[in-house]
Amino acid sequence: MRAGHCFQVMGTTYSISHLAEEFAVTPRTLRFYEDRELLRPARRGQTRVFSHGDRARLKLILRGKRLGFSLAEIKEMLDLYNLGDGQVEQLMLTLRKGRERIGVLQRQRNDIDSTLAELRGNCAQITRLLAEKGVPADEV
Amino acid sequence: MRAGHCFQVMGTTYSISHLAEEFAVTPRTLRFYEDRELLRPARRGQTRVFSHGDRARLKLILRGKRLGFSLAEIKEMLDLYNLGDGQVEQLMLTLRKGRERIGVLQRQRNDIDSTLAELRGNCAQITRLLAEKGVPADEV
DNA sequence: ATTCTAGTTTACGTTTACGTCAACGTCAAG
DNA sequence: CTTGACGTTGACGTAAACGTAAACTAGAAT
Numbered sequence: 001m002r003a004g005h006c007f008q009v010m011g012t013t014y015s016i017s018h019l020a021e022e023f024a025v026t027p028r029t030l031r032f033y034e035d036r037e038l039l040r041p042a043r044r045g046q047t048r049v050f051s052h053g054d055r056a057r058l059k060l061i062l063r064g065k066r067l068g069f070s071l072a073e074i075k076e077m078l079d080l081y082n083l084g085d086g087q088v089e090q091l092m093l094t095l096r097k098g099r100e101r102i103g104v105l106q107r108q109r110n111d112i113d114s115t116l117a118e119l120r121g122n123c124a125q126i127t128r129l130l131a132e133k134g135v136p137a138d139e140v
Numbered sequence: 141m142r143a144g145h146c147f148q149v150m151g152t153t154y155s156i157s158h159l160a161e162e163f164a165v166t167p168r169t170l171r172f173y174e175d176r177e178l179l180r181p182a183r184r185g186q187t188r189v190f191s192h193g194d195r196a197r198l199k200l201i202l203r204g205k206r207l208g209f210s211l212a213e214i215k216e217m218l219d220l221y222n223l224g225d226g227q228v229e230q231l232m233l234t235l236r237k238g239r240e241r242i243g244v245l246q247r248q249r250n251d252i253d254s255t256l257a258e259l260r261g262n263c264a265q266i267t268r269l270l271a272e273k274g275v276p277a278d279e280v
Numbered sequence: 281a282t283t284c285t286a287g288t289t290t291a292c293g294t295t296t297a298c299g300t301c302a303a304c305g306t307c308a309a310g
Numbered sequence: 311c312t313t314g315a316c317g318t319t320g321a322c323g324t325a326a327a328c329g330t331a332a333a334c335t336a337g338a339a340t
Binding site for chain 4: 281282283284285286287288289290291292293294295296297298299300301302303304305306307308309310
């Protein structure tokens with residue numbers, strides 16, 4: 001193990017490569033997310049300094065990606081977590097957007113359930129076919 | 141209503157624009173899917189003729205897209221529905237792929253459940269904030 | 281005969297989400 | 311002091327999933 005360099009993790013912050021490695025993305029990806037305003041790391045001079053909050057946001061971003069949302073959509077969703085001060089009009093807009101997202105996700109859940117049912121059926125069918133051909137179920 | 145042109149829907153087939161309109165995609169999209177071998181419509185001369193089977197496949201394709209899968213991944217999933225004759229080796233490969241997909245979908249389901257819970261929490265929070273400001277819950 | 285509609289192929293343009301250099305700064309170690 | 315690891319900002323490249331325009335054909339309608 002190499003001794004950790006002084007500034008890699010200071011108190012509650014992360015360097016770009018540290019955070020990148022933890023989430024299996026490249027530094028380039030994190031810079032890109034900052035460019036698209038999905039992340040806003042602080043700066044120590046010129047170098048980015050990521051906080052726990054940034055880490056949490058990144059987690060949400062990657063989850064959004066796994067669900068097939070575009071970065072633009074993910075940005076919208078992230079904004080839903082920054083509620084607090086807005087005016088009534090703004091709050092209502094945010095609420096509508098949130099409900100929209102909920103609707104999309106519910107439909108997505110149904111799609112998944114259907115697909116899972118079909119895939120499981122097919123796998124079972126294949127397993128039977130294999131069994132007929134004399135291949136026991138655990139030899140996969 | 142214009143009288144249906146003779147060849148638009150004959151027996152159990154669809155024209156390209158007919159099918160495109162039904163699923164709210166463009167003909168270009170259907171041709172593209174054929175180019176990528178996700179669809180294999182028959183031909184009457186040069187013009188494509190889509191069957192009920194093609195329609196069903198298209199349905200699956202679009203569901204896959206809603207779930208964020210790439211066309212390449214969707215093609216793999218579609219192949220999982222074409223089981224029947226393969227050799228043992230081929231069947232086992234198909235089974236492994238199917239189980240992989242099932243794993244991905246299960247993880248995706250969990251992501252959705254987490255996200256839904258958080259979004260619902262946020263919406264409830266906003267609703268409370270609005271209520272405090274004198275906005276009743278149904279005025280959204 | 282001409283026009284309209286629907287279809288075809290070919291090919292280049294576009295957006296998204298990064299990858300991949302290039303060229304440079306900086307700081308601690310050898 | 312130079313090397314090496316890590317950081318920075320452009321700028322250009324790329325794969326996916328189509329959009330869009332060009333140029334053409336075939337059948338139906340006026």
